[in-house]
Each structure stands twice: as C-alpha cells, then as structure tokens.
Amino acid sequence: MAKVTMTVNGKSVSRDVEGRTLLVQFLREKLNLTGTHVGCDTSQCGACVVHVNGEAVKSCTMFAAEAEGAEVTTIEAVENDDGSLSVVQQAFQDHHGLQCGFCTPGMVMTATALLKENPKPSEAEIRDHLEGNICRCTGYHNIVKAIMAASGQDVSSVAAE
Amino acid sequence: MPKDNGIGASTKRREDVRFLTGHGKYTDDINVLHQTYVHFLRSDVAHGKITSIDTAEAAKMPGVVRIFTGADFEGVGGLPCGWQVTDRHGEPMKEPPHPVLAQGKVRHVGEPIAAVVADTLAEARDAAEAIMVEIEDLPAAVDMKAALKDGAPKVHDELSDNLCYDWGFVEENKGAVEEAIKNAAHVTTLELVNNRLVANPMEPRVALGDYNRSDDMSTLYTTSQNPHVIRLLMGAFVLGIPEHKLRVVAPDVGGGFGTKIFHYAEEAFCTFAARQIKRPVKWTSTRSEAFMSDAHGRDHVTKIELALDKDNNFTAIRTETYANMGAYLSTFAPSVPTWLHGTLMAGNYKTPNIYVNVKAVFTNTVPVDAYRGAGRPEATFQLERVIDKAARELGVDPIALRKQNFITEFPYATPVAVEYDTGDYMATMAKLEEIADVKGFAARRAESEKNGKLRGLGINCYIEACGIAPSNLVGQLGARAGLYESATVRVNATGTISVMTGSHSHGQGHETAFPQVVAEMLGIDESMIDIVHGDTANTPMGMGTYGSRSIAVGGSAMVRATEKIINKAKKIAAHLMEASEADIELKDGAFSVAGTDKSVAWGDVTLAAYVPHNYPLEDIEPGLEETAFYDPSNFTYPSGAYCCEVEVDPETGKVTVERFAAADDFGNIINPMIVSGQVHGGIAQGIGQALLENCAYDENGQLLSASYMDYAMPRADDVPFYQVDHSCQTPCTHNPLGVKGCGEAGAIGSPPAVINAVVDALQSGGHKVTHIDMPATPSRVWAAMQG
Known part of the structure; x- marks a missing residue:
C-alpha cells in the first residue's frame, strides 16, 4: 500500500492503494465516483475515459499511482457551474445520443476533449476520433450528430430523428 | 406542428440527465456492507473429465472466505430451460442437466469449475490461481455436422447422441413442398452460414447476492432484462426459495440485446453463496469472461431452396438448418431456431408451400440463445x-x-x-x-x-413476429411460462402518477415513452407521471423486455390499467358534480358533464379518492390504483x-x-x-x-x-x-x-x-x-x- 494524492474534480484527495490499483478502480472504489464505467479489459471500449491534466485518457490504462499530483476530471464534474448540462451533454440529450447510458460518460469525456482541440470537426474527423469508444446501442448516428451540433454546426440536413 | 406531449411527441428522454452526469445506478455501482467478492475459476478446455480439484492451498490464502465447487451444489437444482420443443416424431427434445458449477465434466471453455469468495476481488483472484484442477482432456464436438456423425465425441454421456431435436415445420407440408420443387420451372439453391455472434451490451453482467438473516430474505441485484423471470426460475427451480423471500432487482442496465434475458449460473451462485456465508457476494464479469459466459447468438448452417414457376411466382421454399445449442440449453434456446425462425419463413411473400427442418445440435461451445431478433x-x-x-x-x-x-x-x-x-x-x-x-x-x-x-x-425486405406473445399459443408450442405483461397505475392524492410495470428498460427509454401514453389518455402533462420498473418488490409480476414486446404488450397492460382508472375516476367525478356517470367526459385533464359547463379538475377527483369526505363510499372504494395484466391475442x-x-x-x-x-x-x-x-x-x-x-x-x-x-x-x-x-x-x-x-x-x-x-x-x-x-x-x- 502506498499513499496517492491527486486532485479529482477540483478537490485534493489522498488514499492508500495497492500498486496494481488502476485509476478507474481508484475513482470507482475509493472515491465512489461510479459514473466512470468499465466496459472491457483490453482498453478498447472507452467507457472509462476521464480527463487527466486536460487530456482524454482511458482510466483503465493507467495506475492510480501514475496520476500522483495530476488534475483529474470525471463525468460527475462536466456540467456547468450552475448545475445545467454542458453544451456537449445537452447536445447528447437533444439529439438522442445515448440509450442505455453505459458508454455515455466516456463518449461525453472524449467529445468534450475533441471539441477543445478541434472546435469544428467534420463528420469524418468525429468518427475517426471516436475509434476508441464503443457504443452498442445508438449505431453512432446520433452521437456523431450530437457532437456536430455541440460544435455549433447545422445538423438539420443529417437524416432525421 | 409536431406534438410536444403525449403519443407521437419526440419527447426528450428524462433518463438522460442521470446518465449524462454520471449518476446512473448500474448493478456494479451498488455495494453492500460486509460485501465479499467472487472470482470464478473457469475451464480453459472445451471438453474434459475433472479428475480432481484441490482447494486446500487456496483456502489458506489471505482474505479467502470460502471456496465452492460442484460438490457444494449437489442437491441444488440445475439451471432450467424455459421452452420444450417437440420433434418431428412427437418426442420431446433432449434436455440434459445444466449445473451451476461443473459436475464431473467440463463441456465448454468458460464453464465455471470453482468459485472463490474473498474479502476483496484481488484476493479472490489470487487464491483462484492456487486451486489445483486436473482435467483429463476429451475430444471436443465443435462443428455441428461432424458432431452428428457416428462416433463423434458426446457432449453429454447420458444422451444417445448430440442431436437435441430434429424439428419439422409444418410436417404435413413436406410432401406438397417436395412436389412443388419437382414441378418448378426454376429452383434456386443456396447454402449459407449465419455466423455466431456475441451480443456485447457495453455493461458486462454483474450479480450481487445479499441475505438478511433477520427476515430470511434473499436479494439479488442483477443485470437482467426481466427480474421477475429470474426470481421465478431461480427461486422455484434452482434454489428452492419461495417468491416472498426472494427479491430480484435489475436497476439501470447497460444494454441487453437478449443476452440479459437468461438465468445464469453466476446469479444463482451469488444468491446461494450469500445464504451460505451470511455475507453479500458480488460478481462483476470482465469483458473476456463475458465472451465465454454470456449466451451467444445465431450460429446456423442452412441450405435453402426457392422454387418458382415459369412466371417467376414463388411456389415453394424448403430449408434445412443446423442450429447450434452449445453445451447446455440456455433459458429460451430451443425456441429460437424453431418457433421464432420457422414461423417467419414466409417473409413478405405469398409462397404456398413451405417446409422448415431444423436440427439442433449440442457442441462443446458456450450455450447459444436469443440475440436481438x-x-x-x-x-x-x-x-x-x-x-x-x-x-x-x-x-x-x-x-x-x-x-x-x-x-x-x-x-x-x-x-x-x-x-x-x-x-x-x-x-x-x-x-x-x-x-x-x-x-x-x-x-x-x-x-x-x-x-x-x-x-x-x-x-x-423483412417481416418479424414480435410483441411476444399469446400465452395459450406459446404454451402449446412448448413455452413453460406465460408471456403476458402487467402494469399497476397508482394515482396519488394530488394527481401525480406512478406506473409500476413488468417491462424493463435497458436503453429503450420506457421512463420517457410510457408516460406519453398515460398522459395522452388522461390529458395531463407527461411530467406528472413516473415509471417504476426493475424491482420485484415494487412491480407486479411481469415477463420483462425482449422480442420487441414492451410497448405492444407492456404498453397495452398500461392502457388497460389506465382505462380502469378512468372508469373509476368518472364515477367519482359524477358524484362530485351530481351528474350521471354516463354523461361524464374526460378531456385535457378535466372531467365535465356533457352539454353543460360543469367541470371538475383531474386533481380534485384524485384528491377526493384519497380524502373521501364527499365520496360515494357505498358504491366504490376509496383510492385510485388499478392493475391490469394483458395477454396479446396475436403476435x-x-x-x-x-x-x-x-x-x-x-x-x-x-x-x-x-x-x-x-x-x-x-x-x-x-x-x-x-x-x-x-x-x-x-x-x-x-x-x-x-x-x-x-x-x-x-x-x-x-x-x-x-x-x-x-x-x-x-x-x-x-x-x-x-x-x-x-x-x-x-x-x-x-x-x-x-x-x-x-x-x-x-x-x-x-x-x-x-x-x-x-x-x-x-x-x-x-x-x-x-x-x-x-x-x-x-x-x-x-x-x-x-x-
């Protein structure tokens, strides 16, 4: 056991963890931040994406100890300060970009990071960027549409609801 | 102008807010005080005889609470099959036992052999490494046609062969189909494979068994599309726990696609083990584990012949399909290649003669059952x-x-x-x-x-038969359950409503769509209505969600219950307005007397039902809550x-x-x-x-x-x-x-x-x-x- 200290959602936290503890386990089990999900064991599905120092990271691919001193943001802290949904979250609701909701936290974290580095991504760029996030429910149609809408692009020509 | 309330409105989903903010409550998000964790040691060979299991060293490892093997389940029921198919000769299908933990033999890669329960998951995994299992490898039956040949390895020693059933449909059509093919102007033949798939809902399966000694109550939290079905099957057939001592909760479920219909060994294990060790037992599947323990889908090998006359009209279809059952019969497996497949062979076309033959085969592979469609x-x-x-x-x-x-x-x-x-x-x-x-x-x-x-x-083109299904019909076809659905509409004193439904939402948006129906019927706002689902403790017995049945069957139950509510509310409204019940109309959330300007609001009627000071107590009971069970008359x-x-x-x-x-x-x-x-x-x-x-x-x-x-x-x-x-x-x-x-x-x-x-x-x-x-x-x- 070793003590790990990091800032999670703006709050400094310290916990004793085993060396093999993954960041996602730290978030879910030590901090009860269960919005970050585990959908696979090969770093393929992206349900566990969080932001580490502002970058989208699969939290199953790093040990908690590797996040020592880092700023971590999870899905629980993406909404606006007044508690309203962020632009990306709101677009996902408006365009039905989620069904069962399990991949959704990872999708939102990935999309949020994408729009920070590429404010107006094309459809192809979005699809390419979502390569590491698997959704089994939506067929991606409304996820891609929601991200385009969140970036301020007109999606009225994209096939109907 | 598109509608913004009621039937036909594209109402935004209310469940989205919790999912988008990380506040969904999936089974793995639930933890219970003093919880233990189970890790299953699974077979890494397809077929073999278990000659010894030595758990002595593993049992001494840190954190280990108890190790279970098949021997602990002697006398406990096996996993039941919910559908018995009758073959071409009138004989029932072969139905070998399906143990919770392997008994004597392993029959597919992934079959659980032993289960380590420990204080932490890491300890359970570590200890499982120390279990010594000796398995004498046996040749495996994998390819279906080879598995049916003489001398093929037998998946189940007690059966005569690997043929589960040989089904003909409709057997009486067979001769006419042969005749039509013989007389056809053209026959097109195609041999094809419908590839084996894994459903892969993004949320892996989870089971958490809890047992409360003070009231002898078992609770299973599980990733299920149908908690009542799990309670019925596990309680009655596997563990012998009566319904009133068993609660099954399926909270937010991250997709199902069929694979979360079935009753699985891990659910029975966690419920059973929690009673044994008097502590909660939790299992969370890894994705790799899911690939070898979730029921698979499809896996048919088919030859189809289409006969046409000289004008290109279809005259006959004949098919022969080999359908893989895997090593054991999963809950609804036998029905999939038969009644859910043969009955659809007409498609969208008027073909007068059709004959479907299906040979269901046991192989040393993961059980195959329903997957979307x-x-x-x-x-x-x-x-x-x-x-x-x-x-x-x-x-x-x-x-x-x-x-x-x-x-x-x-x-x-x-x-x-x-x-x-x-x-x-x-x-x-x-x-x-x-x-x-x-x-x-x-x-x-x-x-x-x-x-x-x-x-x-x-x-x-496609056609499907869904809205599953008329109970009396499926009973004749071999189903061992009814396929109705239920709803309780509970109107509260202030006019808000909770609808308790046996349908289960795992992505389909029932919490949004179901209120649209009730809102339309009552003329009130959708926001006044909430849906309660997923918990046997607070929903009426219902059969759950699969086969595209929720709105067609569950929605119909909700309509019937709401109709009963309207009938009773009209009686109350008639009393309040001193009018004849026959003259009462319900529109836009108010009751009025036809031909007059008298009206009383929805909320006044519902309040009167629970504060019955001015109320026809001699004619009707107080309260406003109705239940309906709906059994469809057709697909x-x-x-x-x-x-x-x-x-x-x-x-x-x-x-x-x-x-x-x-x-x-x-x-x-x-x-x-x-x-x-x-x-x-x-x-x-x-x-x-x-x-x-x-x-x-x-x-x-x-x-x-x-x-x-x-x-x-x-x-x-x-x-x-x-x-x-x-x-x-x-x-x-x-x-x-x-x-x-x-x-x-x-x-x-x-x-x-x-x-x-x-x-x-x-x-x-x-x-x-x-x-x-x-x-x-x-x-x-x-x-x-x-x-």
Whole structure:
C-alpha cells in the first residue's frame, strides 16, 4: 500500500492503494465516483475515459499511482457551474445520443476533449476520433450528430430523428 | 406542428440527465456492507473429465472466505430451460442437466469449475490461481455436422447422441413442398452460414447476492432484462426459495440485446453463496469472461431452396438448418431456431408451400440463445439472400421479383402457422426507393468506378413476429411460462402518477415513452407521471423486455390499467358534480358533464379518492390504483424494406458502407425520436454481423475471439449516417395502441441488404460470385474475387 494524492474534480484527495490499483478502480472504489464505467479489459471500449491534466485518457490504462499530483476530471464534474448540462451533454440529450447510458460518460469525456482541440470537426474527423469508444446501442448516428451540433454546426440536413 | 406531449411527441428522454452526469445506478455501482467478492475459476478446455480439484492451498490464502465447487451444489437444482420443443416424431427434445458449477465434466471453455469468495476481488483472484484442477482432456464436438456423425465425441454421456431435436415445420407440408420443387420451372439453391455472434451490451453482467438473516430474505441485484423471470426460475427451480423471500432487482442496465434475458449460473451462485456465508457476494464479469459466459447468438448452417414457376411466382421454399445449442440449453434456446425462425419463413411473400427442418445440435461451445431478433434474422437472411440469387439467375430486377410476390391482402394466413394482421409492403418498398434514391444509384456507381472502386446496391425486405406473445399459443408450442405483461397505475392524492410495470428498460427509454401514453389518455402533462420498473418488490409480476414486446404488450397492460382508472375516476367525478356517470367526459385533464359547463379538475377527483369526505363510499372504494395484466391475442408483424450501398476496394477486398436506408412499418408510434434510435442501433448491429463480427472457435473448441482485440465490434467509422423512415403505418389491429414494436427490426433487416450489396458490387466487377458468408471481411472478399 502506498499513499496517492491527486486532485479529482477540483478537490485534493489522498488514499492508500495497492500498486496494481488502476485509476478507474481508484475513482470507482475509493472515491465512489461510479459514473466512470468499465466496459472491457483490453482498453478498447472507452467507457472509462476521464480527463487527466486536460487530456482524454482511458482510466483503465493507467495506475492510480501514475496520476500522483495530476488534475483529474470525471463525468460527475462536466456540467456547468450552475448545475445545467454542458453544451456537449445537452447536445447528447437533444439529439438522442445515448440509450442505455453505459458508454455515455466516456463518449461525453472524449467529445468534450475533441471539441477543445478541434472546435469544428467534420463528420469524418468525429468518427475517426471516436475509434476508441464503443457504443452498442445508438449505431453512432446520433452521437456523431450530437457532437456536430455541440460544435455549433447545422445538423438539420443529417437524416432525421 | 409536431406534438410536444403525449403519443407521437419526440419527447426528450428524462433518463438522460442521470446518465449524462454520471449518476446512473448500474448493478456494479451498488455495494453492500460486509460485501465479499467472487472470482470464478473457469475451464480453459472445451471438453474434459475433472479428475480432481484441490482447494486446500487456496483456502489458506489471505482474505479467502470460502471456496465452492460442484460438490457444494449437489442437491441444488440445475439451471432450467424455459421452452420444450417437440420433434418431428412427437418426442420431446433432449434436455440434459445444466449445473451451476461443473459436475464431473467440463463441456465448454468458460464453464465455471470453482468459485472463490474473498474479502476483496484481488484476493479472490489470487487464491483462484492456487486451486489445483486436473482435467483429463476429451475430444471436443465443435462443428455441428461432424458432431452428428457416428462416433463423434458426446457432449453429454447420458444422451444417445448430440442431436437435441430434429424439428419439422409444418410436417404435413413436406410432401406438397417436395412436389412443388419437382414441378418448378426454376429452383434456386443456396447454402449459407449465419455466423455466431456475441451480443456485447457495453455493461458486462454483474450479480450481487445479499441475505438478511433477520427476515430470511434473499436479494439479488442483477443485470437482467426481466427480474421477475429470474426470481421465478431461480427461486422455484434452482434454489428452492419461495417468491416472498426472494427479491430480484435489475436497476439501470447497460444494454441487453437478449443476452440479459437468461438465468445464469453466476446469479444463482451469488444468491446461494450469500445464504451460505451470511455475507453479500458480488460478481462483476470482465469483458473476456463475458465472451465465454454470456449466451451467444445465431450460429446456423442452412441450405435453402426457392422454387418458382415459369412466371417467376414463388411456389415453394424448403430449408434445412443446423442450429447450434452449445453445451447446455440456455433459458429460451430451443425456441429460437424453431418457433421464432420457422414461423417467419414466409417473409413478405405469398409462397404456398413451405417446409422448415431444423436440427439442433449440442457442441462443446458456450450455450447459444436469443440475440436481438432471435431466429427472425436467420429466417430473413436466408430468404432474402435466396430471392436475390434467384433474381440474378433469372436476370430479373430483384425489386420487381419481390414486388411480384408480395402479400397484398390482409389478414394473411401463411403456410407456417401465423396470421399477419396488417402490412403494406408495396408502400414500404416505394418509400425505400425514394429515401434511398435508388434511381440515382447508376450515377453513384459510375463515380465510384471512376475512383477505382466497385459499388453495389442491396435491397431486402423483412417481416418479424414480435410483441411476444399469446400465452395459450406459446404454451402449446412448448413455452413453460406465460408471456403476458402487467402494469399497476397508482394515482396519488394530488394527481401525480406512478406506473409500476413488468417491462424493463435497458436503453429503450420506457421512463420517457410510457408516460406519453398515460398522459395522452388522461390529458395531463407527461411530467406528472413516473415509471417504476426493475424491482420485484415494487412491480407486479411481469415477463420483462425482449422480442420487441414492451410497448405492444407492456404498453397495452398500461392502457388497460389506465382505462380502469378512468372508469373509476368518472364515477367519482359524477358524484362530485351530481351528474350521471354516463354523461361524464374526460378531456385535457378535466372531467365535465356533457352539454353543460360543469367541470371538475383531474386533481380534485384524485384528491377526493384519497380524502373521501364527499365520496360515494357505498358504491366504490376509496383510492385510485388499478392493475391490469394483458395477454396479446396475436403476435405483431412489423415489416419494412432496407437498402444498403457499399463500395468494395478491388485491391484489398475492403467493404465500406456508403449509404444505408430503412423504411419500416411499426404501426402507430409513441416517440418517433426513440423509434429512430432503436432502428439506428439495430442497423449497426446488422452491419457488424455482415462485415465485422464473428465468434470463432478452433477445431478443439478453443474460443479464439474472447476480447475486443479479436472480436470486431462496429465502431463509429465503420458506419455511415442512416436514412430511416417510419411514415408507412398500418396499425396493429389487435392491441389497443395499434403498435407493433421496433426494437429488433434494424438487426433483422440489415444483414441481407449488406451482403446483397457486396455480391452486387462484385458481380459489377465481372466476378462470378453468387454468395459470400458473413462477416464479409477483406480477406474473404478478396479471396472471392480471386476465385
């Protein structure tokens, strides 16, 4: 056991963890931040994406100890300060970009990071960027549409609801 | 102006807010005080005799609470099968026992042999490494046809062979079909494989068993599509726990697609072990574990013959299918290749003579059961592929050949025992041709060819039987359960409403769509209505969600219960307004007396029901709560026409889906936004089956595709935007909402469209390819082009 200290959602936290503890386990089990999900064991599905120092990271691919001193943001802290949904979250609701909701936290974290580095991504760029996030429910149609809408692009020509 | 409340409104989903903010409550998010964790030691061989299990060293390891093996389950029931199929000769199917933990033998990779319960998951895993299991390898039965040969390894020693059943449908049609094929002007024959798939909901399965000694109550939290079914099966058949001492909770569930219908060993284990050790026991599947323990789907090998007369009218269809059951019969496995498959072989066409033969086979593989569509995609794929092949052999337009043979008059009784109530196949095909811009295809093909690519267009139709199902009918067919649905409508004193339903939402948006129906009936705002589901403690006995049944069956139960509410509320309103009950009208959330300006608001009536100071107590009871159970009188028959356009790279064989269009007839629609979303998801799963996904075993029964590194899930860049339309609506005639269900259509309708398009593309390039098996991977397509 070793003590790990990091800032999670703006709050400094310290916990004793085993060396093999993954960041996602730290978030879910030590901090009860269960919005970050585990959908696979090969770093393929992206349900566990969080932001580490502002970058989208699969939290199953790093040990908690590797996040020592880092700023971590999870899905629980993406909404606006007044508690309203962020632009990306709101677009996902408006365009039905989620069904069962399990991949959704990872999708939102990935999309949020994408729009920070590429404010107006094309459809192809979005699809390419979502390569590491698997959704089994939506067929991606409304996820891609929601991200385009969140970036301020007109999606009225994209096939109907 | 689109509606913003009630039936037909694209109401935004209320469940989204919790999912978007990380506040969904999935089973793995639940933890109970003093909880333990279980890790299952699973077989790494397909078939073998367990000669010894030594747990002594493992039991001494840190944190270990107890280790269970098959010996601990002697005297405990096995996992039951919920459907008994009767074979061609009137004999019941073979039904070998299905133990919770392996007894003496292992029969597939992934079968649980021992279970380590420890204080932490890491300790349980570590200890499992120290268990010494000796298994004497046995030859495995993997290929279905080989498994039926004399001398093949037997999956179950006590059975005469690996044949579960040999089913003929309709047996009396067999002679007429043979005659029609003999006299046909043309017969098209096609042999094909419907590839084995893994459903892969993004949330892996989880089970958490809890036991409370103070009231002898067991609680199972589980990732299920049907908590009442799990309580019934596990309580009555496996563990002998009466219903009132067993609660099953399926909270937010991250997708199901059929694979979370079934009662699994891990659920029974956690419930059983919690009672034994008097502490909660939790199991969370890893994805790799899911690949070898979730029931798989499809896996049919089929030969289909289509006979046509000289005018190209279909005269007969004959099919022979080998259907893989895996090593054990999963909960509804026997029904999938039979009643959910054979009854759909007429498709959208008036073919007078049909005979379906299905041989279900035990193999040393993971059990196979229902996966989105369940039997209907297998029927649709073979039928729509053979029609396409026939059109090419005869040199006729595949759309014209379909139209010529469409059923056009309803109701229509097929030769395979079902009666379609409504449909308009010409309309959906016309709509498809419009939205897919079939006319513009030639120009698009020319453009692709300019870029060195081959382009193909594939069309197909589908029909499905869903809204499962009339209980008396399925009882005759071998179901060991009723398939009604239930709803309790509880009106609170201030007029708000809780609807307790036996349906279960795991992505379908019931919490949004179901209130739309009640709001429409009562003329009140949807926000006044909440849906309660997923917990046997607070919902009436219901059969859950699968087979596109929630709105057609569960919605109908809710309508019936709401009708009872309206009837009683009218009596109260009549009393309050001193009018005759017959004159009371309910409109826009108020009761009025016909022909007068007297009215009383919804909330005043509901308050009177619970504060009955001025109330007809001599005639009716206080309170406003009603329950209804709805048993459908027929299946519903959604139908549609799908179109896929692909490009094939002749250099590599890579297929890309360029366009995809779907025109569906779902009858009346409650929430168009949600319906489109269901179709989108189904299409992606169908494209996945056609181009990417394959659950592969080697000849020894070793599972080769046991992670997302090896099993190709469709990703965002594998699919295009889809053009979907559901404006063709022929309402169902036998349920109160006129709805048909939409959950499975996309997965049923899309695979043949993709493969028809690939074949079209290859033929346009001069390749004499008449069929390509799914998934049409680059290597298969490239090989076909060389061939």
